[in-house]
Amino acid sequence: MNIDLTVVWAFIIAFGIFAYVVMDGFDLGIGILFPTFEAGPERDKAMNSIAPVWDGNETWLVLGGGGLFAAFPLAYAIILPATYPLIIAMLLGLVFRGVAFEYRWRDEGHRRWWDAAFTGGSLVAAMAQGMTLGALLQGIEVVDRSYAGSWFDWLTPYTLLTGIGTVAGYALLGSTWLVWKLDGEGQAHARSLAKKAAWATLILMGAVSLYNVVLNAQYTERWLTAPEIYFVAPVPILTAVVAIALLRALGVERHSKPFWLSIALFFMGMAGLGATMWPYVVPPGVTIWDAAAPESSQIFMLIGVGITMPLIIAYTGWAYWVFRGKVGEEGYH
Structure with a gap:
């Protein structure tokens, strides 16, 4: 049986990006929500909850970015020049945080x-990541296998919407x-914030999804015409199921369940993005096979x-297992 290594690598990169988004996402979400916590013990507890894991979570960013460079060098060479201001802003935000x-x-x-730098860095990094995704989805102008657009092609109402949606999603993960x-x-207090963040995330996910359908003809065909619609229809249906379960879990005394359902919501969102873009790594014209390394x-x-x-x-799982309890005044117990 012949295995298409390009497809394998596409899934490896997607896994690395998803792992980064959900793991560093709740770190960034806590930073975004930090001003809503009372100065003193409440902020200290929020910080202590991520202290053992936050820097390890960023390992997945290295895997995603480095893997893209190694496995899909053409995509890397196109995406970075198209989004340099956003990438620089993201990295500076992560440094400040x-x-x-x-x-x-x-x-x-x-x-x-x-504390202000922690919040500002988290907000800038989250917004930049969301806008980078939006810039990729709306399409990048490519001529002769090189980026042919301007310095600010990434700045559109659509990318602002995806950026705000990412901020809301990270706030949901953090809360x-x-x-x-x-x-x-x-x-x-966290449960109250999570309810607001859940509604904001769901509304913005819906808005981005509707925008995607009319963003270009390829996306419209993928989501609104047969037979493609039969393959992608389970994604919004399962997303609705997860959303209802999340809202119900936040309405009762549940501890870990809302977090796992938030991750499931992100997974469904990523599945929807994958279904929208496939097989393009740089829409609308560069496929994963076009961009792949030898x-x-x-x-x-x-x-x-x-x-x-x-x-x-293994070491990520071990770290989370060791620090699996509740957080008190002095840290985990």
């Missing part, structure tokens, strides 16, 4: 400034994480990924 995370504990005299990890008044390179890299990815999954 990381520095603020460390220094707020060591410089109490300026803690409010570090449901805190529902799981906190108790008492902190958990009640087969010999794919085989060589697959050996490395086969060794390293299980190790990453």
Whole structure:
């Protein structure tokens, strides 16, 4: 049986991106929601809940970006010039967030400034990631296998919508994480935030989905004509089921269930994006096969990924298992 290594690599990159989005997403979501927490113990608990895992979560960003460069070099060479301002903003946001995370504990005299940097960095990174996705989905102008657009082609009402939707989604992940990890008044506050974030996320997901249908002719054909519609129809149906289950879980005293359902909602959103874009890695004209590295390179890299990815999954799972309890004043217990 012949295995299409290009498809295998497409799924590896998609898995790495999904893992980054859901893991670093709740970190960024806590940063986005940080101003709504009371200064003092409530903010400290929120920070402590992610302290053991936040830097390890960003491993998946390296896998996603590095894997794209290695497995689909043409896509990398087109997407980055088309989104340089967004990528730079994202990286600066992540730097500010990381520095603020460390220094707020060591410089109490300026803690409010570090808290502001933590929030600002998280918000900028989340917005930039969402707008990068929007820029990719709306299409990138390519001539002779190179980016042929201008510096600000990425800035449109659609990308602003996807950016805001990503911010809301990350806030949902962050608040449901805190529902799981906190108790008492902190958990009640997180649950209240999660309900608002859930509705905002669902409304914005719906708006982006409707916008996608009319964004270009390929997407319209994929979602509104037979026989393609029969293959993609389960995605919105299952998304609705997950959304109802999430809202019900937030309405009762559940701890971890809202977080897992939030991840499921993100998974369905990614499934919808995959169904919309496939087989293009740079819509509307560059497929995964057009952008793929030579087969010999794919085989060589697959050996490395086969060794390293299980190790990453193992140590990530172990870290979450060790810190699986609730968070108190002094950290996990």
